[in-house]
Amino acid sequence: MDPRPALDAFVAQHLDASLDELAALCRIPSLRRDPAALERAADWVAAALGRRGFQVQVFHFPGAAPVVYAVRPGRSSRTLLFYNHYDVQPPDPLDAWTSPPFEPTRRGGKFYARGASDDKGHLVSRLLAVDALLHALGELPVTVKFVVEGDEEGGGSAGLHRMVAQHPDLLRADGVIWEFGGVDAHDNPLQYLGTRGLASVALEVQTLPHDMHSGIAGSLLPNAAWRLVWALESLKGPDGRIRVAGFYDRVQPPSARDLELLAALPDLPDAAAADFAAVLGLEPGAPVPLEVKRRAVFEPTANIAGLTAGYQGPGKKTVLPARARALLDFRLVPWQDPAAVPGLLRAHLDAHGFPDVQVHDLGGVPPMKMDPDHPFVDRVVAAADEVYARPMLKVPLRGVTGPGYLFVHRLGLPVATSGLGYPGANLHAPDENIREDLYALAARHAARIALRLAE
C-alpha cells in the first residue's frame, strides 16, 4: 500500500500540534550567552526524540554546548542522518520585533519567533515527519539519526566538530540532510550543493609607542594608517584580482554541469541576494546573466570587513595614528585551503615591503562541494518533486559558508538540503518567521526522503 497519502494527511491533521511543539522549543531563549538555556533546549530536544522511541545520548564536550545524538533503527539497514542546532542568534534590536522574540506568535499564515526558521522550525518539522512515518508505516523505513548541536550561531559548531572527531562511527549514514533548505522568491525549492570556504584574518600595524601630533611628527614618523592602506592596496586593486602569490593555485573552475545548473536558476545563487539585484542594475524579473551568477559564487573574495585607526569622533583631530587594524575575510572556492591563507598573506607582505604589518589568523572554514548528480542528492530531489508544485533547482555552490565540509570531506558522507526557508524569513534579524505552508511541505519532504532512501 502506498503510504504517501497517509503521510500527507497526518502532516495536515497534526500541523497545529506540531507548531505548538515548536512554540514550546522557541520559548527557550537558547542564546550563546545563556548556558542554562542551552542546557534546557538540549534537554527538550533529547526528551522529544526519546518520546519518539529514539535511543538518545547527550554529549557534554569541554567548551561546547551539549550535543544531542539519537538513533532509531528502521525497516531497512540504510541510514538517514538529520543535522540541526538548537541555539539561536541574539534577538537584538528587541524593539524592532512586532511580537517578542521568545513569545512565539502565529499571524497571517506565518509563525514568528527567534529560531522559528534557524533552526528550530527545521528540527521540529522533521519530528513531525518522523511521527507521520511511524503513523503510516508502524515503523521507520530506514534507520534515522539526529545530531543536534548548540554551537552553530557564533560558536563555530564546536559540538559538531567534537562529534566528528571523537564519534565518527555514530554519524555514519547513507545520506545527511543539512540543517536548512527552502525555496526561492518564486517558490522554487532549491537544492544547495556547496558552500564557499572562509579565512578570517586581522592585519595590524603599530608604528609608534603612542599617537603623535600630526604637525610635529607628520613629516618624519611612520603613520600606521598609511602603512595599512598601502599593505591593503598591495593585496587587491580596483580590478578585483587578488595579488597574493599562490592564492588562486588550488581554485577549481566550475564544471560545464555547474554552469548548466547556474544557467537554470532564475536568480542569483543565494536567495538573500535577490534584494540587491537592483544595486547591480539588474532588471526586476529579467534573467540574471550567467557570468554574474558565476562570479557571485565561483570567485574567491578578499573582503575588508572593518577598518580602524586614529580619530573616529565628530569634527577633526590632528593626530598621527600609532596603530591601525583591518579585519578581512576571504571567501574561498573549492579547493582552496583556509589554513594556508595567513601564510600566503605573510609571504606576500614580506615580499612587498610590509614586514611591519602583522597577520592574525582568526580561523577558517574549508569550502564544501557535493557532486550535483550524486544518487543521494537525486533521491532528495525526486522526493521534492512529489511534494512541491515546482521542480527543485540545484544550486551548485552558495556564496556563504557552513560546516557541511565536516560531513562531506571529513566523513565522506553525501549531504543534501531540505527545509522551510524562504527569502522573507528574516534570518538573524527581527521578526524571524516561517510560512506554515512551507512548514508542512518540509515535513512531507523529509518523510519522503526516508521513503526514497529505503528504495
Place this chain on the structure above:
Amino acid sequence: MDPRPALDAFVAQHLDASLDELAALCRIPSLRRDPAALERAADWVAAALGRRGFQVQVFHFPGAAPVVYAVRPGRSSRTLLFYNHYDVQPPDPLDAWTSPPFEPTRRGGKFYARGASDDKGHLVSRLLAVDALLHALGELPVTVKFVVEGDEEGGGSAGLHRMVAQHPDLLRADGVIWEFGGVDAHDNPLQYLGTRGLASVALEVQTLPHDMHSGIAGSLLPNAAWRLVWALESLKGPDGRIRVAGFYDRVQPPSARDLELLAALPDLPDAAAADFAAVLGLEPGAPVPLEVKRRAVFEPTANIAGLTAGYQGPGKKTVLPARARALLDFRLVPWQDPAAVPGLLRAHLDAHGFPDVQVHDLGGVPPMKMDPDHPFVDRVVAAADEVYARPMLKVPLRGVTGPGYLFVHRLGLPVATSGLGYPGANLHAPDENIREDLYALAARHAARIALRLAE
C-alpha cells in the same frame, strides 16, 4: 639712567604676587564648553588691564567668546601689541593630574594648573612686565596694546578673526608678540619665525544603502572600505610623495638663510619633537642631520588622522561595509593655499576613477612665515640676549599651525615670539606647568622688548 636693573629687581620682588595673580586667573575653568567661565575670564583680564591704566574695550562678536582689547599710550609713538588667549584645553583625563587642574599648586619650582603655560602664564607674565616698566620708568616706553581672545583652543580663533576683519585699525602696531615662546631642552631661548598651514578634509564613500553579508554580496557589490583604500593609495605612496596634481605648485623651498638657521639648531625645529628622536634612530645628544630638520618642517604632508569602516568590535564579523571614512590633514608650507586643497583633491579623485569618493572641506589655516632678519625680530632677539644665559636661536619654520598669518599676512605686521614655554610644560596634557625661573625671564624679556622698540 638705565632702567634695566630696576626692572629686573621689580620682577624678582613681585614674582610671588604675580604668581598669586596667575593663580586667580587659573582658578577660572575657562573651557570652551563653559561660556559663563569664558565670560568670567574675559572680565578678569579686562579688570587686570584696567587696574594698570589701560583703556579697555570688550568686544562681543556673534559666535565668539568676548575679545578683550586694551591700549595704554607710552612715551614713544611706537606700538607693541601682545596677543594672548584666556581659554584653555579640556583637563581630561582628570585622574592623571597630580593636583587638580583648576586648583593651582606650586611645587619644586614649578606652578601647576590647566592654562599655566597655555596661555594664562604668558599673559600674566606680561602684566608683570607692564608693572615693572611703570615702576622703573613711571610710564610705558612705547604704546602697549593687548588683544586677548577666548576662542584659541578649538574655536578656530573666531574672536581674533573678527577683530582682524572688523577692527584692523585697533591692531595696528610696530610689532606683535605672539601668545607663546620659550626654550628648548638645553634652555636655549627660541625665536619661532613661521608655522605651517593646515587643510583638513574628510573623504567619505558610500557604496550601498546599508552593510551587507560578505558571503552573499562580497563577490558582486562594491565595498566602501576597498574604495577608500584605493582612493587613499592614489593620493600618496610609500615614497611619501603626494600625487595630487598641483599640490606642490606653490611650494617655496627654504632659502639659504633658512637652512643656515636650521643647521644652527641642536634639535629638531619643534621642541616637542625631542621625545621622538629615538624613534627616528637619532643618537641622544648627537646632532640632527640638516636634511632631517628640513624635512620635518619644509615638506608638506598628507596625514591620515583616522580611518573608520565596517566592524570595529572584538572578534570578527563577516560584513561588507556600505560606508567608509578617512580624516586627513595636510600640513602646508609657504605659500600653499589651504582653500585650494579640497578642489585639488576633487580633481585628482575624478581623474583617477574615484568620483564616488566625497571630499568634505573641514577648513584650513594658511602658512605663516616671517623674514628671519626683520628688524623687529632682531630687536626681540637682542632683548633676549640681555636676559637669557644662552643666545636666542631662530627657528625659521615650525611643523605646527597657528593663526599668526592673520597678523603677518592679513595686517602686514611683524610678529615675534617671547615666553615661558619649555619641553616639559605638558601642553594640552595632565600636569600642565610652568617653571618659575622661566616665568621671571619671560617677564624681564617682555619688558626689555618694549625698551628696545622705543630705541
